[in-house]
Amino acid sequence: MNLIFNIAKRKTDNVIQEIFTDSNFRGDVLFDEPMKGHTTLRIGGFADVLAVPRDAISVRNLISEARDKNIPVTPVGGGSNLLVADEGIGGVVVSTAFLNRMRVVEKLDDGIRLFVEAGSPLQKVVHFAKEKGYTGIEGLAGIPGFMGGAVKGNAGSFGYEIGTVIESVAIINPYGKLAILDPGYLDPGYRSSAIPDECIILSANIRLQKGDVHDVARRVKDFLREKRxxxxxxxxxxxxxxxxxxxxRAGRLIDEAGCKHLKRGDVEVSGLHANFFINRGSGRAADFLALMDVVKERVMKLFGYELEPEIKVVGRGGRCC
Ligand SMILES: Cc1cc2nc3c(=O)[nH]c(=O)nc-3n(C[C@H](O)[C@H](O)[C@H](O)COP(=O)(O)OP(=O)(O)OC[C@H]3O[C@@H](n4cnc5c(N)ncnc54)[C@H](O)[C@@H]3O)c2cc1C
Structure with a gap:
């Protein structure tokens, strides 16, 4: 059985390898890469391959080659909203970590237009805005992850959302074509956007308003303190x-359902904020999902709310909670 699995896996690896040679890929290619190291939860099995492209052309070619060869592609950013299956992720995981440039496109009378690549840490953008006194994203202070992940899920906090400052988003669609999406298409909602899962976000143009540098800095500091x-x-x-x-509030419901410190394996409901589950060291995705089930069931039984996941579950195993 193991032998059959190994032969099948080697075949897949060979096909995947061809994707990179056939697409003149520039970047890092890591076979059997443990995904734990690429998520803030530190949980998850191995990716068949993790590709870290150095330029947009490599992303484009990779996507169209993968499509031709029927290999699934999973985009990841900072891995701060991800639960990776214990069984790992089949196909190619594409990390945008090397696409991390940011530059001022235009200075306007009332603000600024910024070009931000998908792999830029969101906090780099927040820090820039704070230092220069631009307003619009102060509430995003302290949110980990990259710009691409933030755009995809319309990251937000304290009444601020990244979607409100986006002017356009550049993506590679599943056919390997570049498309520029305008805000009308993006339809940013509560932790959601209309960008299809099969697309890779390359960059976003955002517009920030001029503000008072001290006021902006104070708001960032206050939000950060509250978050901490x-x-x-x-x-x-x-x-x-x-x-x-x-x-x-999901956190309050979970707390009032008596779930704080509830544990499955090495995954525990946080005592500080009940909507955060903590990996205490050797947590597994199966434990995490089991804990989600218990919490959901208790909240439903006691309060009649059907909780929906905010985290994204990716990888083998088929369960998408
Ligand atoms: C301590 C902590 C606090 C947090 N606080 C907040 C908060 O206040 N508000 C909030 O909104 N979130 C919060 N989050 C969740 C998370 O940080 C955000 O959702 C973040 O924007 C995810 O970005 P990422 O780059 O880590 O995405 P990932 O976790 O890597 O990916 C998330 C999803 O986006 C997709 N994706 C990522 N990059 C791309 C790309 N380039 N193209 C296409 N799809 C892509 C992935 O496939 C996946 O479906 C918090 C997380 C932690 C750990």
């Missing part, structure tokens, strides 16, 4: 596990 006091930022988590229902 209310969320377990230094522990291994993937942020909020569940979305807030329309008229309630």
């Amino acid at each position: 006091e209310s969320q377990p930022l230094s522990e291994w988590s993937a942020g909020c596990v569940f979305k807030n229902p329309e008229d309630a």
Whole structure:
């Protein structure tokens, strides 16, 4: 059985290898890469291959070659909203980590237009805005991950959302074609956008307004302090596990359902913020999913709310909670 698996895997590896030679790929290619090291939760099996392209052309060629050869592609950014299956991820995982340039496109009378590549850490953008006194993204202070992940899930906090400052987004579609999406298409919602899962976000143009440098800095500082006091930022988590229902806070419901410190394996509901699950060291995706099930069931039984996941579950195993 193991032998059959190995032969099948070697065949897949060979096909995957061809993708890189046939596409003149520039970047890093890591076979059987442990995904743990690429997520803030530090959970997950191996990716068949993790590709880290150095330029947009490599992304484009890679996507069309993968499509031709029927190999699935999974984009990842900073891995701060991801639960990777214990069984790992089949096909090619594309990390945007090397696409991390940011530059001023235009200075306007009332603000600035910035070009930000998908692999730029979101906090690099927040820091730039704070230093220069541009307003619009102060509430995003402290949110980990990259610009691409933030755009895809319309990251937000304290009433601020990345979607409100986006002017356009450049993507590679599953056919390997470049497309520029305008805000009308993006339709940013609560932790969602209309960008299809099969697309790779390359960059975004954002527009920030001129503000008072001291006011902006003070707001960033205040939001950061509030975040640090209310969320377990230094522990291994993937942020909020569940979305807030329309008229309630998921964290409060989970807390009131008596779930704080509930554990499955080495995954525990945080005592500081009940909507954060912490990997205490050797947590597995199966433990995480089991804990989600228990919490969901308790909240449903006690309060009648059907909690929906905010985290993205990726990889083999078929379960998408
Ligand atoms: C301590 C902590 C606090 C957090 N606080 C907040 C918060 O206040 N508000 C909030 O909104 N989130 C929060 N998060 C969640 C997370 O940081 C955000 O959702 C973040 O924007 C995800 O970005 P990422 O680059 O890490 O994406 P990833 O986790 O790598 O990916 C998330 C999803 O986006 C897709 N994706 C990533 N990059 C691309 C790309 N280039 N093209 C196409 N698809 C892509 C992935 O396939 C996946 O489906 C928190 C997380 C942690 C760990």
